[in-house]
Amino acid sequence: MAYKPEVLSQCAPDLIYCSSQIPVEATCLNVRQNIVSLVMTYEQEYRQSIEAPENFWTDKARALPWYRFPETPLRQDENGIFLWFSDGEMNTAYMALDHHIEQGRGEQLALIYDSPVSNTRQKYTYLELRALVATFAGVLKSKGVEKGDRVVIYMPMIPQAVIAMLAVARLGAVHSVVFGGFAPNELAVRIDDAKPKVVVFASCGIEVSRIIEYKPLVDRALSLSSHKPGSCIVYQREQLRVALESERDSDWDELMEKATPAACVAVKGSDPLYILYTSGTTGKPKGVVRENGGHAVALKYSMQAVYNMQPGDVFWAASDVGWVVGHSYIVYGPLLHGCTTVVYEGKPVRTPDAGAFWRMVEEYQIRALFAAPTAFRAIRKEDPEGEKILNYDLSSLQTLFMAGERLDPPTYQWAREKAGVPVVDHWWQTETGWAICANLMGIEPKPAKPGSSTVPVPGFNVQVLNETGEPVRAGMQGVIALKLPLPPGCLPSIWGDFERFRAGYLAQFPGYYCSGDGGYIDEDGYVFIMGRTDDVINVAGHRLSTGEMEEVLASHPAVAECSVIAVKDSVKGQVPVGLVLLKDGIEIDEDRLQTQLVSLVRQSIGPIACFQRAIVVSRLPKTRSGKILRKLLRQIADNQSVSVPSTIDDPASVAEIEAIMQAKGLVG
Structure with missing residues (x-):
């Protein structure tokens, strides 16, 4: 420029x-x-962020319209929690909407909604979106929602989900979005933890071949939860309208007609914006807290530095608002930066075909497309030669971004060749809220190395540590850890449970945040993420707890013991497989048992778990103290060299499991 x-x-x-x-x-x-x-090289930008982080991020914070600019960029509270911009005053919804209108961008498109599953297209300018957000904020205010209150949002990929999130933020309240269609007990756990004053949900979600009614799921969740929200607000979709049977339930449209728009409420930079639950190894979800100030600064910076976006560009994150990508790069990041964001209710294939993503790029002149590798593996599977791409003009597209799971080199090469644009694999987590490592397209793009997420993003001091917490030499694998303090935008704690945050992330390596991922950094400083070091698996970019699935399998009356592991899948990256031991004296057909266990997991966790295989075994490899050797099972599944520890109780169990998994075709 x-x-x-x-x-x-x-x-x-x-x-x-x-x-x-x-x-x-x-x-x-x-x-x-x-x-x-x-004029700044990546190395100069990165060095400044590490050597003088407070000055670096204070400079980036000036890009945002604060009510009161923070004087103290970083401090620690009495628990040792690092807080960015805690004395600043602001409102995230104001920064994302009102400010752009005040700067003359009101007629620019803020949001594009495209739903092939409902055959619906809608566009909203910044003025139109702000009006709806302010009005729904008035609805929530009429239901008693005030600064600091929580609101649970249970919706599919429709504009009303974005409107609800921004309306909560406008009031200085805290939203917790739960992926639409999650099983009732999963929703109930989150309701009990967040204790919302209001639950907002849609009447249904739409899949390729069916409509999923949400109200029975919400009703069941509320019957299971100890906490009882005062109100529920239902957005009635024309594909399925539901009866409102109690005084607790209200109709979205009826409330909007009589609501008075609400003004923005000022909050501190350290006040929470949202809670987003992610799987934990114990099965109990962790409520990741995102604070207002650091979140806005980090996402605003990332839109230019990582994604090379300018105000007015169209940015599409093909994700869901139920996940962190949806929070960061469907709702907040693009709007904070003055871009046009896209809400897509469809699939990469079958809505109607493998050309769906490319049609979107041409129709809306999308400059950057961000999706999980799973999406492109699905497209490649149905259109291996990329013939569908030839039907569309992709001249607006500058970059493909992928994250959420490891980008395998074949998928990288296919996407790079067929789309004809740079492909950026970047690594981040629900906990960080934005990229830890990436090829920074807005600062200094580097030559890509397939299998690597390139280099650390400014602010993230990435280290590879051995078991004793010592840095390892280049090329050696270890645990990926981030030296404290974390940059803005990362979680300061777990909702209501700092001790769980400390124990889960900070205790293993004092002075570091432990990512739970393993990998290495090569001689050029490129970071390679090789997979999880704990018992959380990655199914199509969604983190799921094996411990939670094991609890479900163990509830079956025939199952004495079980272990759930991840096996490689050509489309989803990983899928779970259950290894189960039967109780003595139990005789049951293995196919029948598998059907029952699959049904149990669908009921308790939901179809998103993609649990479809259960195998009966006679024993599981354990230590003499009785601990199942899950790492060893993962090594078998990944076809790695198996390291049998000296503490194993029954060495022959390893060969037996290996033979069974080979016979079942479960070794990658």
Whole structure:
């Protein structure tokens, strides 16, 4: 981007925006940031973020319109929690909507909704989206929602999910979005933990071949939960309208017709914006907390630094608002940066075919597309030669981004060749909220190495440690850890349970956040993530607890003991398989048992678990103290060299399990 001298002359470092005479696209801040991008190398940018993090992030915070700019960028509270921008005052919904309208961007498209499963398309300008958000904030306010209150949102990929999230943020309240269709007991656990004042849900979700009614799931969850929200608000979709049977339930549209729009409520930078639950190894989900200030600063920075987006660009994250990608890069990131975001209710295939993603790129002039590798494996499976791509004009597309699971080199090569644009594999977690490692397309793109998520993003001090917490040499595998303090945008704690946060992330290596992932850094500084070191598996980009599935399998009256492991899958990356021991004297057909166990998991966790295989075994490899050797089972499944520990109780069990898994075709 070129800038005229008269534009540059008006810039000052303490200004957020230049005078109204300068086009919004060439604001003072954008000028300064783009000049920095042109003259700063990645190494210089990264070094500044590590050596002087408070100065670095204070500078990035100036890109946002605070009510009161923070004077203390970073502090620790009495529990040792690191808090970014805690004394700043702001409102995330204001930053994402109202501010852009005030800067003259009200008629720009803010959100595009495309739903091939319902044959619906809608577009919302910043003005239109702000009006709906303010009105629904008024609805929530009429139900008693105030600053700090929680609201659970249980919705499919429809605009109302985004509107509800932003409306909660507008009131300074805290939302907790639960993936639409999650099983009732999973929803109940989250309701009990978050204790919401209101639950907002849609009447149904739409899959390729069926409609999923949500109200029975919500009703069942509320019957199971100890906490009883005061109100439920139902958005009635035309594909399925449900009866509202109690005073607890209200109709979204009826409430919107009589609501008074609500103003933005100021919050501190350290006040929570949302709670997002992620699987834990114990089976109990962890409520990841995201605070307002650091979250906004990190996402605003990432939109330019990682994704190379400019205000007005169309950005599409093909995810779901129930996951962290949806929170960060469907809702908040693009809108904070003044982009147009896309809400897509469909699949990469079968809605109607493997050309669905490419049709979206052409129709909406999408500049960057972000999806899990699973999506592109599904497209490749149905269209291996990329013939569907030839039907569409992809000239607007500059980059494909992938994350959520390891991007295997064959999928990388296929996407790079067929789409004809750079493919960026970047690594991050629900806990961090944005990329830990990436190829920074907005700073200094580097040559890609298939299988690597490239280099650490500024702010993340990435180390590979051995079991004693010592850094290992280049090329050696170990545990990936992040030196504290974490940059803005990362979780400061677990909702209501700092001790669980400390024990789960900080205790293993004092002074570091333990990611739970293993890998190595090569001689060029490229980071390679090889997989989990705990008992959480990654199914199509969704983290699921094997411990939780084991609890479900063990509830079957025929099962004495079990272990759930991940096996490789050509489309989903990993899928779970259960190894079960029967109780003495029990005789049951293995196929019948498998059908029953699959049904149990679907009822308790939901179809998202993709649990379809259960194998009866006569014994499981254990230590003499009785601990199942899950790492050894994972090595068998991954066709790795098996390391049998000296503490094993029955060495012959290893060969037996290996033979069974080989015979069943479960060894990758």
